[in-house]
Amino acid sequence: MHWQKDAQCGQARAGWLHTRHGSVPTPTFMPVGTVGTVKGITMDNVRATGAGIVLGNTYHLMLRPTAERVQRLGGLHRMMDWPGPILTDSGGFQVMSLGPLRKMDEDGVTFRSHIDGSSHRLTPESSTDIQYKLDATITMAFDECPALPATKDVLEASMERSMRWAARSREAFIARPGYGQFGIVQGGTEQDLRERSALALRKIGFEGYAIGGLAVGEGQELMFSTLDYTTPMLPEDQPRYLMGVGTPDDLLGAVMRGCDMFDCVMPSRAGRTARAYTERGTLNLRNARFAEDTRPISPEDDSPMAGRYSRAYLHHLFRANEMLGPMLLTLHNLAYYQRLMRQIRAAIVAGTLEQTAAELRQNWAKGDW
Numbered sequence: 001m002h003w004q005k006d007a008q009c010g011q012a013r014a015g016w017l018h019t020r021h022g023s024v025p026t027p028t029f030m031p032v033g034t035v036g037t038v039k040g041i042t043m044d045n046v047r048a049t050g051a052g053i054v055l056g057n058t059y060h061l062m063l064r065p066t067a068e069r070v071q072r073l074g075g076l077h078r079m080m081d082w083p084g085p086i087l088t089d090s091g092g093f094q095v096m097s098l099g100p101l102r103k104m105d106e107d108g109v110t111f112r113s114h115i116d117g118s119s120h121r122l123t124p125e126s127s128t129d130i131q132y133k134l135d136a137t138i139t140m141a142f143d144e145c146p147a148l149p150a151t152k153d154v155l156e157a158s159m160e161r162s163m164r165w166a167a168r169s170r171e172a173f174i175a176r177p178g179y180g181q182f183g184i185v186q187g188g189t190e191q192d193l194r195e196r197s198a199l200a201l202r203k204i205g206f207e208g209y210a211i212g213g214l215a216v217g218e219g220q221e222l223m224f225s226t227l228d229y230t231t232p233m234l235p236e237d238q239p240r241y242l243m244g245v246g247t248p249d250d251l252l253g254a255v256m257r258g259c260d261m262f263d264c265v266m267p268s269r270a271g272r273t274a275r276a277y278t279e280r281g282t283l284n285l286r287n288a289r290f291a292e293d294t295r296p297i298s299p300e301d302d303s304p305m306a307g308r309y310s311r312a313y314l315h316h317l318f319r320a321n322e323m324l325g326p327m328l329l330t331l332h333n334l335a336y337y338q339r340l341m342r343q344i345r346a347a348i349v350a351g352t353l354e355q356t357a358a359e360l361r362q363n364w365a366k367g368d369w
């Protein structure tokens with residue numbers, strides 16, 4: 001796969017990601033399809049929100065239904081009815097967050113399944129092979145995401161191991177036209193470690209570079225300051241993927257610091273818990289004040305359900321604990337995230353990103369209309 005840059009505005013870039021499964025405009029937000037589904041909505045609806053690429057989780061899929069079964073079912077695209085590009089994570093992050101259920105050594109990680117307690121092993125080679133069986137369009141290197149806060153020694157040792165794992169992941173990767181593999185920059189919030197990590201990955205050579213080890217509780221200010229010196233260390237002509245980010249304000253700030261791709265469970269998870277994302281900030285639709293509010297959730301809603309359902313109806317669905325509540329609100333939130341990315345991309349192309357950013361931030365601060 002390859003990425004072409006169309007426009008630049010400050011550090012922000014607008015471009016196209018061309019892959020074996022289609023082309024996607026960047027900056028792009030990837031809905032999270034953990035176990036082969038974006039929870040609660042069909043992939044047709046995911047497409048209708050404007051999404052171009054989705055994320056699948058190696059950790060979950062290897063446990064159930066297993067990569068071998070997905071392969072026998074024709075790969076993840078066929079199984080989940082999503083013809084577009086799929087980026088699969090390497091399982092590293094999920095396994096790290098298993099805590100005591102996992103044991104890590106130089107070769108890889110042994111862990112117990114959260115489903116049935118069975119023992120499993122992930123190594124750079126096995127993670128890359130699993131992603132191949134899933135027919136991932138973009139494969140992620142197997143890395144370790146250290147928990148913060150961490151001492152510099154811990155961060156250094158973890159980053160160095162992740163770089164050795166990146167080389168092994170690249171070695172195990174089967175290159176095919178239209179497919180790609182991303183290395184993951186580590187090093188916490190230490191500039192010299194980030195520099196060493198970026199250089200190590202560039203020496204190995206990947207089709208794109210992810211910035212890992214962030215959005216783990218360090219806070220927006222430290223995340224942004226880390227991006228300020230990390231993105232310039234990465235190749236100008238290849239995509240940068242900031243993992244696990246984030247709120248609309250995070251996305252705007254990270255695009256302005258040179259990031260092109262994002263994934264986050266927030267819009268879909270919030271959709272399941274009655275939290276609506278809008279141009280004017282978020283709304284908790286369980287709140288009684290919406291019980292007879294006949295207005296749509298957000299004034300500029302262009303989702304498949306735009307103008308069809310009132311706040312009062314969503315309030316009722318969530319109070320009644322009906323399935324349709326999470327389904328509709330997940331759609332709405334993902335459509336808002338896609339609309340935001342389109343707005344940001346248009347501003348980069350027009351060269352008006354600073355002004356658009358100020359307007360967006362003003363509206364988010366306004367609160368309900």
Ligand SMILES: CCOC(=O)Nc1nc2cc3nc(NC)[nH]c3cc2c(=O)[nH]1
Nearest residue numbers: 089090091093140145212213214215244
């Ligand atoms: C998506 C590819 O991820 C990986 O394979 N490794 C990895 N994943 C991360 C996911 C993250 N999510 C957050 N915040 C919600 N921070 C993350 C960091 C990593 C990471 O360093 N490494």
